Amino acid sequence: MDLIQSVLNGEKRGIAKMITLIEKNAPEAIEALKQIYQHTGKAAIIGITGPPGSGKSSLVNQLTKKIRSEDKKVGIIAIDPTSPFTGGALLGDRIRMQELALDQGVFIRSMGSRGALGGLSRASYDAAKVLDAAGMDYVIIETVGVGQSEIDIVKLADIVALVLIPGMGDEVQAIKAGVMEIGDVFVVNKADKDGANRVVTEIEMMLDLNTEKDAARPPVIKTIATTGEGIDELNEHIKKYWHQIANSNELAKRRKERIRSELISITEDHILNQILSDKSSKIDSMVKDIYEKKIDPYSAMELLIAPEK
Amino acid sequence: MTQTNTIRVLVAKPGLDGHDRGAKVIARALRDAGMEVIYTGLRQTPEQIVEAAIQEDVDAIGLSILSGAHNFLFPKVVELLKKEGADDILVIGGGVIPDEDIPGLKEAGIAEIFTPGTPTSRIVEFIKENVKH
Ligand SMILES: Nc1nc2c(ncn2[C@@H]2O[C@H](COP(=O)(O)OP(=O)(O)OP(=O)(O)O)[C@@H](O)[C@H]2O)c(=O)[nH]1
């Protein structure tokens, strides 16, 4: 297949077209994903998440420039929320990445979160595989941290950088349980603003409480994404962390967890889709029967999933 | 599986003029019409626009300009798309463009020109009717 070869050669047209097939949920996408799978697993997948406007895209821009200076290739997936009402989305992350637009070693794709309710869609996960198979050394995924997507990024990334900024008041404390735990590296961006040191201290205090005794506390790094200050340090910490997990069984453990949840989720979807398409008229009559109390929903479900005789 | 066909549009602002209110209004209108709008910001070169359009695999490019360099910049985008074999992408233009320039721009491959005051709903309709899906 032409498309596969083009992706494996790292050609931009091919990569772009395959991601589109994935986004459209086209049947060809699954065939193509089967064929590239053997070629995935080499890229380090970095998730960058944090509140709206915290400077994530600016950080991705700087970090990518840094990685490029080491002659490594970078694929970027920038995800913005899709409007649940219209299905449309305004994808503006490229504004901060203009300098990368013509770099032949960088591929940037903006994606709407689409169907995934507040979280990350499978399309973003599969798009990361495409970039990986296309020979990117790093795949960076930017998502806005609002609720579920902050947690979901863990399912997608090998390394998660959580971005916070000064001036969030008591928000460090208010950060929902379960969110602090996902950060492997903490970034306090907009360090040119008042209160950056206080945020650093607050995060460190919180991490001290949360980190198990013998485990190393994740680093907290101050950056100014508009000037590039702190980016060297961020890059070094990411590399260090990557080597650490790649040389222990931590990376394998994470990836296996990811594969497990992927396998379960695609199985779930497949079965559900099959039932929805094969038995849609049956569902309609069941709804009526359930409404009229001729049957209860649980018994109806059992009938629905029972194999046809 | 259910297939989805969300239209993707790149809204770009070539040229040197430094304000993009018009482009942002269009971007929001397209989003509200259910499209995915990739907004790339100010002062884009035709090369940057075309490269972004290819990576984002958009169905259409909306170019907005106020600085008067449209007769050079718009055709340049079309020409580069052709060179990349991506001339199936619909290109439309908007901004302060004198009537007498419009025929030449269409000749050069710009599908439609929308001058100030055009209701955004017309632009939405035009894109929906003309993108190749
Ligand atoms: N003062 C200051 N401004 C910054 C810094 N980093 C980013 N900004 C600005 O903050 C604004 C938002 O930056 P983005 O990089 O778009 O932030 P983002 O988190 O990607 O935003 P969303 O994707 O919309 O959530 C822009 O105006 C940036 O120029 C910084 O370190 N200091």
Ligand SMILES: [Mg+2]
């Ligand atoms: Mg952003």
